[in-house]
Amino acid sequence: CISPFARVSGCDVQVPLVQGGTCTYANFDYAASAPALASVTDRISELLPFYASVHRGAGYASRISTTSYEDSRESVSRFVGADEDQVVVFTRNTTDSINLLAGAVPGDVVVLDIEHHANLLPWKNTRVVEAADSVSETVWRIAVELERAPAALLAITGASNVTGEVLPIAELADLAHACGARIFVDGAQLVPHRRVDLAELGVDYLAFSGHKLYAPFGAGVLVGRRDWLDEAEPYLAGGGAVREVALDHTEWACAPARHEAGSPNVLGVAAIAAACDTLASHDAEAAARHEELLCAQLVEGLRDIYGVEILRLWDDSTDCVGIVTFGIEGFEPGEIAAYLSAEHGIGVRDGRFCAHPLLARVGLPGGAVRASLGLGSSSADVDRLLAALRQLVADGPSWSYAKADGAWSP
Ligand code: PMP
Numbered sequence: 001c002i003s004p005f006a007r008v009s010g011c012d013v014q015v016p017l018v019q020g021g022t023c024t025y026a027n028f029d030y031a032a033s034a035p036a037l038a039s040v041t042d043r044i045s046e047l048l049p050f051y052a053s054v055h056r057g058a059g060y061a062s063r064i065s066t067t068s069y070e071d072s073r074e075s076v077s078r079f080v081g082a083d084e085d086q087v088v089v090f091t092r093n094t095t096d097s098i099n100l101l102a103g104a105v106p107g108d109v110v111v112l113d114i115e116h117h118a119n120l121l122p123w124k125n126t127r128v129v130e131a132a133d134s135v136s137e138t139v140w141r142i143a144v145e146l147e148r149a150p151a152a153l154l155a156i157t158g159a160s161n162v163t164g165e166v167l168p169i170a171e172l173a174d175l176a177h178a179c180g181a182r183i184f185v186d187g188a189q190l191v192p193h194r195r196v197d198l199a200e201l202g203v204d205y206l207a208f209s210g211h212k213l214y215a216p217f218g219a220g221v222l223v224g225r226r227d228w229l230d231e232a233e234p235y236l237a238g239g240g241a242v243r244e245v246a247l248d249h250t251e252w253a254c255a256p257a258r259h260e261a262g263s264p265n266v267l268g269v270a271a272i273a274a275a276c277d278t279l280a281s282h283d284a285e286a287a288a289r290h291e292e293l294l295c296a297q298l299v300e301g302l303r304d305i306y307g308v309e310i311l312r313l314w315d316d317s318t319d320c321v322g323i324v325t326f327g328i329e330g331f332e333p334g335e336i337a338a339y340l341s342a343e344h345g346i347g348v349r350d351g352r353f354c355a356h357p358l359l360a361r362v363g364l365p366g367g368a369v370r371a372s373l374g375l376g377s378s379s380a381d382v383d384r385l386l387a388a389l390r391q392l393v394a395d396g397p398s399w400s401y402a403k404a405d406g407a408w409s410p
Pocket of ligand 1 (some may be wrong): 031032094095116119157159160161209354
């Protein structure tokens with residue numbers, strides 16, 4: 001795919017249409033999982049012949065795999081601006097990273113009510129703050145809660161997976177630190193869209209997933225301050241996480257090995273590192289500006305369609321990544337998504353996006369439709385989506401989603 005920023009796979013995939021024939025797939029589902037970058041595919045192909053278990057092998061393939069695995073840690077660390085006090089732990093995904101950190105936090109965790117379930121459910125001793133109608137009021141409410149009683153951690157999303165809205169992370173980091181707490185950022189949606197520099201922002205812990213960062217499924221990252229991670233119970237008990245084992249005593253290793261028991265996902269980790277290296281070499285601001293223009297085109301077009309309501313928590317001046325969630329009066333979200341796929345070859349997502357409390361609070365318990373952008377998105381794709389939605393509103397679907405029993409299979 002010709003994107004001004006990177007070669008992304010899957011942009012020229014042909015998909016079947018319900019009326020017969022095929023068309024080029026238009027992907028508006030980057031927020032769920034992003035297609036692999038060409039550099040990621042190349043890195044995996046290079047490494048595949050040397051597929052071997054890491055660390056304790058003296059064979060050539062094992063040494064290549066070990067070097068790749070540990071170099072990948074360096075790539076990730078550089079990409080997020082981690083300092084020497086911060087350690088990169090490889091996990092399966094963001095959810096895994098948060099569950100790992102949840103076992104290491106020595107106290108209460110303050111969260112907002114708009115979070116993805118992954119940043120709500122794993123925490124113990126949670127104190128939930130209700131987001132307000134403006135960003136500044138929301139920040140103020142968080143400050144009040146942090147001052148009210150000691151908390152160990154403020155756990156906050158970098159960018160909402162429902163609205164794309166971005167929180168002022170540096171300000172929140174200062175606030176948390178002033179109250180004696182640390183800050184964790186759920187970067188699942190932010191990292192693929194913005195350069196996140198931990199040192200610059202003052203962030204203590206960050207998690208993200210390979211599959212949303214143009215790498216395949218199965219590998220994720222937790223990066224953060226070493227002390228809690230060194231003191232925590234090992235996330236997984238087993239080989240690789242220990243220094244010494246006797247039948248009546250175990251001496252655990254420090255982080256990251258402490259939390260990475262078992263044979264690691266060498267290829268998945270190399271893929272994340274390749275994505276980080278590629279994204280680090282790009283002009284992130286230019287990519288963000290490009291995405292902002294596409295997003296504005298999408299929002300403007302949607303606002304011109306009768307019955308469309310765009311879901312935003314805060315006003316239009318709020319910084320946003322390329323995620324636009326909406327509903328259309330008279331249509332079920334599932335019906336809209338199925339229609340776009342079946343009749344126009346357009347992939348969006350519908351539902352409640354693993355953020356049930358947020359959807360309930362904005363009065364959309366039945367869910368909404370989410371269109372999300374990424375490096376392979378184009379203005380032509382946005383036009384295609386808008387034209388399809390205009391046609392839907394004008395004519396209704398030319399086949400019945402309900403009759404298809406809620407499903408359409410190619
Ligand atoms: N946090 C946010 C904001 C997300 O969007 C997601 C994925 N939808 C997650 C966490 C969980 O990511 P994963 O499924 O890769 O663990």
